[in-house]
Amino acid sequence: MLEELRWKTSPAATALYVAACRASGVAATDGMLAAALATPADALIAEIDATGLPRTELLAEITSLAAEFENNRELVTRAAARLHAAPLSSPTATRIAGAVGELEAALGGEQPNLAEELAARVRPLREQWEARGPGMLREIGRLTDEAIVPSAAEIVIVLPYAGGRGLAHPRQNRITLEGVLVHPHPQLPEPLRIAWLLAQLNSDLPRYADALPPGRSAFAFAVALAPATLAAAQEVELATCDEPALGSAFEAWGLSGSLPADAPQRVFNWWNAWLDGAATWPVAVAALERLLA
Template sequence: MNPQLTWHASLPASRLHAAWAAAAGRAIVDPTLRERVAQPGLALAREMAACGWPAEAAWTHLVALSPGVPNPRELTELVWRKLRGGSCPNEAAVAISGHLRAILSAGDDEAQSARQLELRTRPLREQWEARGPGLMRALADFTEPDLLVERADVLVVSPATGGDGRAHALYNSVRIEGLLANADPRLPEVVRLGWLLAQLNLELPIFSEQVDQRRLPRLGELATLPAILRAAEEVELARLDAATVQLALDSWHITAPPLAELPALLLSWWSTYQAGRPRWAIALRALDQMLTGG
C-alpha cells in the first residue's frame, strides 16, 4: 500500500513550527527568524502552561490546525475546546491569541515567502514520488500492511532547524522541514518522511491497546525507527546498523530514555521481532518493557 499524500506548503505552520522549536530549546538556523519567533514562542509556551495546556499536545494542535485556521483568536478557541472543553476564558484567549498573532506575523513579504516555501516543497515531493512507494511497500512487508495509512497530509514547513519533522496522528498529517538537499547523505529526507508517516496509525487500538497511552508517542518514534531503516536498506536508501540508528536518533531529534546502548537495544528488539513476527501490538509492548525495565 502506498499512502496517498496531499502536500501543503504552509506559512502559518512554518512559523508555529519555528516557535515550537525555539520554545523547545532547538537552535534556529536563520537569525532573523530566531529573533522574530523566539520571544513570542517562549511567551506562548509559558501562557499555555499557565492555562494547563499539555505542551506537546498543544503545539501539535496548533501546528496541524493552523493551515486551515490561520486566525489567532479562532485557533486559540478551537485548541482550548480540544484540550480543556467548553469556552476559552476571555483573558486566556486574549493572551494566547496575542502571542500567536506575533508568531504568525513573523515575516516580511508574504508572497515571496510563500513562493520560496513552494520551491522547497518540490525536491522532497519529487524524491518521494520516485522512492517513497518502494520504501513504504518494504515497510509493510517487514511490519504489517495495516500499519500504513491510506492517505495523509504533508505540511512542508520552512527549515527552521536545518532538518526536523513531527507526526500529528490525531490529524493524519505530518510536518517536515523543506530542505533543498539531504542534511546527511546517509539518511535521506525521504526516509525521515517515511518514518513520520509510519507513526500515524499507531494510535489505532489494534496496535496500541497493550501499552500506556502516555508513552505511546515516544514509543512509536523508537519502534518505527529500525522498521523504516530496514525498509530503506531494502531499497538502498540507508543502512540498518548501530551507527545509522544513532544518527537517526540525533538527526530526527527523538526523545529517548537515557540508555547508553539504545541503538543496540533497538536492533536487538528488531531482530527478535523479525525472527518471530508477532503482532505489532505485542512487539510494541515488548519494546516498552525493554525501555522501562518492566
C-alpha cells in the same frame, strides 16, 4: 496502503512550528530566524503556560491545525479541544490567539516572501519522495503491520528551523516537515524521514495505543519504526540497516535525547528478535517500551 498524499505549505504553520521547537528545547540552526521569532514565540509559550495546559502538546496541536484555520481564535480553541481539556475561557483564548498573531506578524516581517520560498521547497522533496518513498512505505508495512500505513495523509512544508526535522500529527493524518534543500544527513536522505513520520500516523489506533501505557504510544512507535524505516530503505538502496545507522537515525530524527546511551544496541537486537519471532506488532512495540523504560 497509502493511496493519497497531499503536499501543501503554510506560513502560519512555520511560525507555530518555531514556537513548538522552542517549547521542546530544540536547538535552532537558523540563527536569524530564531532571533527574529524568539520574543513573540516565548510570549506565546508564556500564555500557554499560564493556562496550565501542557505546552508541547498544545503547540503541536496548534501547529498541526494552522494550515486549516485562518481565524487564530478558532485555531486555538480547536487545538485545546483536541487535548480533551476544559474549554478555554474567552479572555484566555483571545490572549493566546493574539500571541499567535504577533508571532505570525514577526515571521512575515522577517520573511516577506515566505509563501514563494516555501513553494519552491516542495518540488525537490516531492520528486525525491516519489522516486522511492512509496515503495519504502509499503515495505515498512510488510515488515511491521499493514495497518501501520495510512490510506491518506498530508505533508505541510515549513521553513527549516533545526536543520531538518518534523512532527507527526496522528489526529490529523498530517506531518509537518522542514523543507530542507539539501540532505542534512547524507547517509539518511530526507525520504527516510518522510517515510518514518508517515508510518507514525496510525499509532493512535486503539489496536496499538491500547497495548501501551497512556501517553507512551507515540514515542514507542517512533522508536520502533526507526529500524523498520532503515530496513525498508535498505531494500530500495537508500540506506543501510545496522546498529551504527540506527544510532545516526536516533540522532538525526530527534530521538536520542530521550533514549538511553545503549539504545541503538537494544533496539537493533529487539528488531532482529521481532523479525525472528511470532508476536504481533502491538505486542512487540509494548515489549520495546518496557525494554527502554
